[in-house]
Amino acid sequence: MTATRSTRQRDVISRVLTDAEGPLGVAEVLRRAQADLPGLGIATVYRTLKLLTEQRRIHPVALDGETLYEASGRGHHHHFSCNRCTRVFTLHSCPLSLPAGGMYPGGFVVEAHEVTLYGLCPACAAQDS
Amino acid sequence: MTATRSTRQRDVISRVLTDAEGPLGVAEVLRRAQADLPGLGIATVYRTLKLLTEQRRIHPVALDGETLYEASGRGHHHHFSCNRCTRVFTLHSCPLSLPAGGMYPGGFVVEAHEVTLYGLCPACAAQDS
């Protein structure tokens, strides 16, 4: 049988995503994980992100043409992408109002949705005084 | 001064996106454009998509990890991605209700937004009888 082992690399990469303030890209995951595992290779990051995704422990988020990853099980939420500092934040409220029953005009059956807001994050907005 | 010329390549690529039923990826743009311009190179597609994007004549859409492009000026709309047939549809209504003034709880200044619904398109939903 296919045994999936627990390794230091997987633990660290998992924790990096769990501790993150929002979804992270491959390069950022590598950078943060290397704080604990200096020798970590990029190939392991790719392989681990794929594995964790298959296990549904994390999931990919397509944003600004890049694929970011975030830990699963954080409940329903959406993202805010800052046009100035490019950081991505997690929003815990949902601004969407869908028809009850999950049926959208035109006959589309809605099973899930994704919302991304773009603009200025609190810090960048403050700079405009 | 920087003169931007009108060329057969640019015209065809523009038209491909204007005629498309939804946003298209680079490979699909090349494929469709080559119907009119057999010798068209992929480099020209990349360069033209970048140019048209800078001119705001088209814009990128991050969807399922791929960057797709669609013609601008079609009014406010969103996308529906079918989980079964994977086609992407354009939705002309907006299910979002944002706070007036563009200020989102937490101090985020919202300038734009993107919504993607996932589920079954009318055709695929019908198959479930």
Next chain:
DNA sequence: ATACGTGCAAAAAATTTGCAATACT
């Protein structure tokens, strides 16, 4: 006629894979 634009091929960047050494169980 003057350059901007194109296609091709080379270059650079991003992602995947093969393999011997390493580390879980």
Next chain:
DNA sequence: AGTATTGCAAATTTTTTGCACGTAT
């Protein structure tokens, strides 16, 4: 001990760039 996993480097993509030739103005 046995084998899944890792790091490195090589192999694949994917996207960008240099250049001589073609073409719009």
